[in-house]
Amino acid sequence: MKTVQAKQSKQATIYRMVTPEHTCPYGLKSVDLLKRKGYAVNDILLKNRAEQDAFKAEHDVRTTPQTFIDGKRIGGWDDLRRFFGQTVHEANATSYRPVVVVFGVAALMALATSWATLGNLATVQAAEWFIAFSMCILALLKLQDVESFSSMFLGYDLLARRFVPYSYVYPYAELLAGVLMTAGALNWLSIPVALFIGSIGAVSVFKAVYIDKREIKCACVGGASKVPLGFVSLTENLMMVMMALWMAVRHM
Incomplete structure (x- = not known):
């Protein structure tokens, strides 16, 4: 019972861009990752440019999506992966x-x-x-x-x-x-x-x-x-x- 309650208490809020022309792929990935980690997701959609600009100005961020856990801003997709201890692809990193x-x-x-x-x-x-x-x-x-x-x-x-x-x-x-x-x-x-x-x-x-x-x-x-x-x-x-x-x- 305690385990079930603990899982239910894990809450996250994400702000992501979804417009008729474009759905942010990193927003979808973030929602999926949060759910797989057992979080109940408050999924807030930014449906036009005005909403996006207002959100960015309010939170002093340059990009979306932005995830918040326990009232603390985690950040974008890469930041969320780091939060969960997952590897993050570096743009200029070499790889075989x-x-x-x-x-x-x-x-x-x-x-x-x-x-x-x-x-x-x-x-x-x-x-x-x-x-x-x-x-x-x-x-x-x-x-x-x-x-x-x-x-x-x-x-x-x-x-x-x-x-x-x-x-x-x-x-x-x-x-x-x-x-x-x-x-x-x-x-x-x-x-x-x-x-x-x-x-x-x-x-x-x-x-x-x-x-x-x-x-x-x-x-x-x-x-x-x-x-x-x-x-x-x-x-x-x-x-x-x-x-x-x-x-x-x-x-x-």
């Missing part, structure tokens, strides 16, 4: 998550394809497809914004610094090699392309990170990447090199 997701999805696709076509998960073909699918997905991410990718790529790639158009060609070359390797077609083209871009990429990353000791972000998952240039970036390029050499030996 994008690369882990790419390789994870590529691995699952390769295993699924191997099972569907060969009836077995543990096949040599699955390993080949894993690398080929990874190349295709990474190329897709770069091709979403080639201009941003090229700008970041020029920060460390040795060939692109000498021949700028290569920074625009690279994602298309990576996609071409990945697609052809997936199909097992035109090996005379896919193998040298993968070997060429992979070798230059590996040397460029090794020089930037391990010789020049530079701390920059990698363009491997596109121009908006927060992935630090380093071991993972080197691995991506070495995978292409190993795939090219493996296929060259296999099809000799």
Whole structure:
């Protein structure tokens, strides 16, 4: 009985923007988080600009939503997460998550394809497809914004610094090699392309990170990447090199 009463006594008030044109997503997240934490939520909607401006002026805040617990202002969405001891995403923080997701999805696709076509998960073909699918997905991410990718790529790639158009060609070359390797077609083209871009990429990353000791972000998952240039970036390029050499030996 005491536990039930304690849960019922947890009260929170949130002010969030909801207009015919826009519903604040962080307001919805805040309400959901409060309810999952056992709070009864007094959900106050700010339905027009005048109400929003009046609220901000009264409480001397610049944004909504704003959450209050026990009469004390907690703050916005990030502040509420901190209040509950949850991690908060920092805008400029580096993360390997994008690369882990790419390789994870590529691995699952390769295993699924191997099972569907060969009836077995543990096949040599699955390993080949894993690398080929990874190349295709990474190329897709770069091709979403080639201009941003090229700008970041020029920060460390040795060939692109000498021949700028290569920074625009690279994602298309990576996609071409990945697609052809997936199909097992035109090996005379896919193998040298993968070997060429992979070798230059590996040397460029090794020089930037391990010789020049530079701390920059990698363009491997596109121009908006927060992935630090380093071991993972080197691995991506070495995978292409190993795939090219493996296929060259296999099809000799």
